[in-house]
Amino acid sequence: MKKNYILILAGIISFSSYSQTNVSDFEDLNLPADSFWNGSDGSGQFNSNSVIFNNSYDTSFGGFWSGFAYSNMKNDTTAGFGNQYSCIAGEGYNSSATFGLYYNNASELVTIPNYGAFTGFWINNSTYAYLSMKDGDSFSKKFGDSTNASGAVDGTNGNDFLKLTIYGTNSDSVEFYLADYRGADSLDYILKDWTYVDLSTLNPNSKTLKFKMSSSDNNSFGMVTPAYFCMDNLTYTTSVSITENIENTISIFPNPTQNNVNVKFEETISNASYRLIDVAGREVFSSSINGVNTLSLDLSNQNNGVYFLMINIDGEVITKKIIKQ
Secondary structure (H helix, E strand, O other): OHHHHHHHHOOOEEEEEEEEEEEEOOOOOOOOOOOEEOOOOOOOEEEEOOEEEEEEEEOHHHOEEEEEEEEOEOOOOOOOHHHOOEEOOOOOHHHOOOEEEEEOOOOEEEEOOOOEEEEEEEEEOEHHHHHHHHHOOOOOOOOOOOEOOOOOEOOOOOOOEEEEEEEOOOOOEEEEEEEEOOOOHHHOEEOOOOEEEEOOOOOOOOOEEEEEEEEOOEEOOEEOOOOEEEEEEEEEEEEEEEEEEOOOOEEEEOOOEOOEEEEEEEEEEOOEEEEEEEOOOOEEEEEEEOOEEEEEEEOOOOOOEEEEEEEEEOOEEEEEEEEEO
16 A cells, blocks of 8 residues: 555655744734733633743732733723733724733743744833833832932933843844933833834744843832833744645545535545645644545635645655645
8 A cells, every 4th residue: 555655656746835924913812891811710821823922820919920911901091000901002003902911021931833933023011111111100210300219319310211122042132122211302212102023133943032121220129110011913924845746646626625625545545644734834634544535624614725635644645735715
């Protein structure tokens, strides 16, 4: 059996390479209106469009979280810790409902599929952090003011900042300022609008991100500016190279298809398996093949596009391209 297929597959081989941009926009995460998820269920992570966001939740002191949460809260006016889950824009990027929210954690927190490369994401301040920097509070100073939260002259007037450093897998990094008062007064700002952070300069082999926040406002215990930022529409590109077997004894019809596709073998197949993957390399579904010479695959619920059926027969993988219209 195996020998017959090897002889037939020695014919014509074609090589295909596909790439696409993928977006993790948090809209696939279900939330009641004006609410949030902060990891209190103990799961330790959530997944949005194949991107994993890590979370840490400590039940001590009534519950404490760090890493990533997600939210659709819209309160852009109320100051203080009690409003820690809102974005100062009052919504997600491009008027979307749901966005990601980060609180200080130095671990590797974002992971994309191992066939992906980071492109970038949209960033903004949380309402809590923005109003703390704009007006000051009982813990943090008002940016641009020469006195700190205790009323003492701190000498940082004109030098205030809140900086995010984003690290890739290989410790390469990108810096972004969520607030910057270090230059001329006319250029001082605290970010209030969604702004794009370009990650294309990171090593393309980077599959994880970790974050470090730093500020001009510190005390003996460390940074006192609220260490939050909001994220939306994290993008990454994926590419997959496929060796497609053109001439063999497996036929696919109809192809292109709108719903079902039939797979016919020259003879009965046993102890084999198959996987259907999309152009990003993600598995759509898989199953075993035993004692049949035909298969029927239902693609009616799949998006239009190119798919690859990879059939493993006695260790030899036969790949066929399927087009869903």
